[in-house]
Amino acid sequence: MITVVGTGTGAPLPPDAAEVLAGAGLVVGARRHLAAARPPERAERVELGPLAPALDRIERYADGGARGGPVVVLASGDPGFFGIVRALAERFGAGRLDVRPDVSSVAAAFARLGLPWDDAVVVSAHGRDLRTAVLVCRSRPKVAVLTAPGSGPAELGAALADAGAERVLVVASALGDPERERVERVTPAEAAARDWGPAVSVVLCLDGRRALAPARTVAGPVAGPGRWALEEGEFAHRDSMISKFEVRALALARIGPRLGDLVWDIGAGSGSVAVECARFGAAVTAVEKTADGCERVRANAAAHGVDVRVVHGAAPAVLSGLDAPHDPDAVFIGGGGRELPEIVSVCARRARRAVVVAMAALDRVPAARDALTAAGFACDGVLLQSSRLAPLPGEVSRLAAANPVFVLWGVRPPATTEGVPQ
Numbered sequence: 001m002i003t004v005v006g007t008g009t010g011a012p013l014p015p016d017a018a019e020v021l022a023g024a025g026l027v028v029g030a031r032r033h034l035a036a037a038r039p040p041e042r043a044e045r046v047e048l049g050p051l052a053p054a055l056d057r058i059e060r061y062a063d064g065g066a067r068g069g070p071v072v073v074l075a076s077g078d079p080g081f082f083g084i085v086r087a088l089a090e091r092f093g094a095g096r097l098d099v100r101p102d103v104s105s106v107a108a109a110f111a112r113l114g115l116p117w118d119d120a121v122v123v124s125a126h127g128r129d130l131r132t133a134v135l136v137c138r139s140r141p142k143v144a145v146l147t148a149p150g151s152g153p154a155e156l157g158a159a160l161a162d163a164g165a166e167r168v169l170v171v172a173s174a175l176g177d178p179e180r181e182r183v184e185r186v187t188p189a190e191a192a193a194r195d196w197g198p199a200v201s202v203v204l205c206l207d208g209r210r211a212l213a214p215a216r217t218v219a220g221p222v223a224g225p226g227r228w229a230l231e232e233g234e235f236a237h238r239d240s241m242i243s244k245f246e247v248r249a250l251a252l253a254r255i256g257p258r259l260g261d262l263v264w265d266i267g268a269g270s271g272s273v274a275v276e277c278a279r280f281g282a283a284v285t286a287v288e289k290t291a292d293g294c295e296r297v298r299a300n301a302a303a304h305g306v307d308v309r310v311v312h313g314a315a316p317a318v319l320s321g322l323d324a325p326h327d328p329d330a331v332f333i334g335g336g337g338r339e340l341p342e343i344v345s346v347c348a349r350r351a352r353r354a355v356v357v358a359m360a361a362l363d364r365v366p367a368a369r370d371a372l373t374a375a376g377f378a379c380d381g382v383l384l385q386s387s388r389l390a391p392l393p394g395e396v397s398r399l400a401a402a403n404p405v406f407v408l409w410g411v412r413p414p415a416t417t418e419g420v421p422q
Contacts, residue, residue: 002058002071002088004079006102007033017100025069026061028054033074043069051084055091062092077104082124082146105201106144109172112183113204115211118219120144120204121259125151131326132260134159137167138283139259139307140221141207153203157191160205163283163309163323170204171196207307221259225279228252230272235300237270238292243334246386247358247405248273254356254409255330257282264328266315266343267335271297271308277332278306285323289314315343330354341367348375348410356409365406377410 003024005017013021021027027039028046039045046057058071075084078101088097110117121140125133126148133145137160145156153171160167169191174180180199191203229249232242243251251273257263259281265274268286274297278284286308288294294312301308311318316339331347333340333355340359348355348371355377357368365381372379383406387399 001098002062002073002092002096003098003100004073004075004085004088005037005100006077006079006083007036007074013037014100014102020070020100021072023069024072026058026071027074028058028071029074030076033076037074039072051087055087058088059091062096077102077106077108081106082122082126105146105172105175108175109144109170109183109202109204112172112175113170115142117142117144119213119216119222121221122146123260125156130155130159134163134326135260135262135283137205138163138165138309139278139281141210142213143205145203145205147200147203149198152200153186153191153196154194155192156203156205157186157188159326160188161192163285165307165309166207168206168208170206172201172204173197174199175201210305221281224281225276228276228279230276232272234304235270235272235275236296236303237272238296242270242272243358244386244402244405246384246402247407248276250382250384250407251332251356251358252276252280254354254407254411255332256354257284257330261329262323262326264322264331264347266319266331266333266347268297268310269293269334271300271310273332273334274308275300275304275306278308279304282329283307283309285309285311285328287311287313287315287318287322315339316346319343319346327352331356333357336364340364341371344368344371345375348372348377351410352412354409354411356407359406359408360403362406365408368408372408372410375410376412378413379408379410381406381408383407 003020021037021039024039024043026044030048034045046054048054079085080099080101081104085099106122120142121136122144123133123136124146126146130151137143157169167188169186169188171184173182229245235242257277257280261282263277263282263284265286268274268288271286274284274286286297288297294310297310327350329352331351333343336343369379383404385404387401389397390400392398
């Protein structure tokens with residue numbers, strides 16, 4: 001049996017855990033855990049660095065009959081929450097584990113603020129690319145980020161400040177240590193300007209306007225919207241300059257927006273596609289060349305309770321360095337005029353997964369298709385022709401034809417995704 005003990009946020013070990021530790025033959029943990037727990041002198045100790053050698057040592061010790069006593073693994077907080085329990089269960093089987101959890105750093109940090117966290121999204125940047133954490137923080141109002149050196153408050157704050165995200169960062173350090181504990185509220189720019197050191201336990205990223213949400217039944221991130229391809233009347237728009245819901249339905253299916261994604265809406269107009277992608281949890285950047293169009297995008301995002309970054313400028317020029325260093329997972333292009341082929345080419349060079357192009361003009365289809373295939377995308381498309389029911393006198397209906405729209409999409413083949421950051 002391998003006993004996994006959560007050390008909490010600095011409080012003494014509970015009596016039952018202390019008793020197990022006293023009889024341990026092999027104790028595994030980070031340097032700080034071993035120093036704080038003080039295993040018996042006779043016990044063999046393994047200081048955690050790279051995980052694989054520690055797992056190998058546990059296996060050799062356990063297979064040898066563990067004559068010196070049981071194996072005890074020390075871990076922070078709740079070791080089953082983004083912790084070592086997963087690796088141990090995969091290697092040795094869940095049935096060989098006796099897990100003794102304590103309070104996680106996430107629970108402790110929210111407790112310090114007096115906030116519930118059943119509606120929070122928790123994302124780990126510990127040993128992982130910070131990209132997903134940044135995008136989730138942009139798209140969700142209450143996020144807890146588990147950090148690590150190089151992926152801490154300064155780096156997170158810099159990325160959010162560059163994206164113009166209106167967020168408050170709560171940096172919780174040395175939780176549970178009565179002398180060193182600090183819980184500080186800062187702006188992303190303030191976080192970026194500081195050296196936070198190694199004591200950071202967790203970073204909370206909050207939208208102050210929505211940090212206290214109504215009670216829910218299901219914990220974690222909000223599920224996808226109950227409906228999509230919303231009616232045009234649910235968006236503010238100018239002179240019907242909006243992607244019709246039939247077009248949006250197909251575009252959303254090909255974009256596949258989800259939590260942790262970055263989506264661009266180029267030539268956003270009313271921002272209807274941007275808003276719909278944000279409702280699925282994606283971080284979204286909408287590019288619009290008119291000032292009044294930018295205001296409409298912001299108004300529509302606010303009306304639907306989502307965050308959309310709005311960039312005022314004309315493509316393709318404005319795309320240079322957009323959202324750097326993060327490339328979009330998918331791009332929707334709803335405008336472009338004569339510059340459309342260049343816009344498609346620029347977007348295709350950076351898109352990780354897909355580019356979707358909607359066009360009313362027949363003459364632009366071949367050039368857009370060529371731009372997608374030249375970038376190595378597998379290209380397909382349809383001509384959407386729809387007719388909607390329209391009332392006639394006498395309580396009867398007719399079919400009113402909408403203007404046809406070409407929808408092309410390019411998908412990066414699996415073979416070419418090697419080397420593309422995930």
